[in-house]
Amino acid sequence: MEWTMASSGMAEAAGTVITGLLAGGHEAYFVGGCLRDELLGRPVHDMDLTTSALPEEVMALFPRCVPTGLAHGTVTVLQNGYSFEVTTYRTESGYADHRRPEHVFFVSDVKEDLRRRDFTINAMCSGLNGVLIDPFGGERDLQLRRIRCVGLAEERFGEDALRMLRCVRFASVLDFAIAKNTWRGLMRQRDKLAHIAVERVRAEVERIIEGPHPQRGLALLLRSGLLPRGKAPFPWTGSDLAAAAARTAGLGNLQDARLRWALLLHALGSSAAAADELLRAWTFPG
CATH class of the missing domain: 1.10.3090.10 (cca-adding enzyme, domain 2)
Incomplete structure (x- = not known):
């Protein structure tokens, strides 16, 4: 993936995390706002990653991690001076307070994870090869503004x-x-x-x-x-x-x-x- 709107250091560090997850036998992608902003030509300030790896598997692969939100599948991986939120593919249900899900289920299909997201422009992901996974037409919505x-x-x-x-x-x-x-x-x-x-x-x-x-x-x-x-x-x-x-x-x-x-x-x-x-x-x- 060629990043033009993110610093080379951050893009390289994020790529190292994805490479580590792939080497561990898992899927991993850039996801959400970083792709939206890259496609819009807006500065990318942070990069979120999504993976098929469970939180404990992520933590086993990287020596420097913060268990940010294990119940929701999120681990913050520290790499080369940057921090990346790495979240396991998940679905959610039971929003009793109209804010936080009561039940989180880890899943194996990245498209199921993208389905739970808010807007199409935030429901896209891409691997290191730069191929966009965009099941809900987010790229077209960016073009249509x-x-x-x-x-x-x-x-x-x-x-x-x-x-x-x-x-x-x-x-x-x-x-x-x-x-x-x-x-x-x-x-x-x-x-x-x-x-x-x-x-x-x-x-x-x-x-x-x-x-x-x-x-x-x-x-x-x-x-x-x-x-x-x-x-x-x-x-x-x-x-x-x-x-x-x-x-x-x-x-x-x-x-x-x-x-x-x-x-x-x-x-x-x-x-x-x-x-x-x-x-x-x-x-x-x-």
């Missing part, structure tokens, strides 16, 4: 309600459209955002506001009606957010994230005291 759920959107959002904000975030940051069926599924499941921890919601909203297309993200947040349905206080109506978005046309030109938030809160008519209280409730750091 479209965010689309793997399988039924209503099911994917019902499993993990945070995926709805991730959907908005990917559409905003990448400046992509959201597929109609995916948007319909989001609108049907949006009340389930109430199950998600404030910290998780805040992290996604931060990435939207601090990303390259905050205006687009604000417009999608407004249309979705997601934020008033979360656990964090949201003291504005849709019309307030629409008016604020109109008054913050230069938001994306501000390099300092704190200035972006200050401008947005000012446009929403928040006093300093009210903004302080609100940001604390949204779990922003001091």
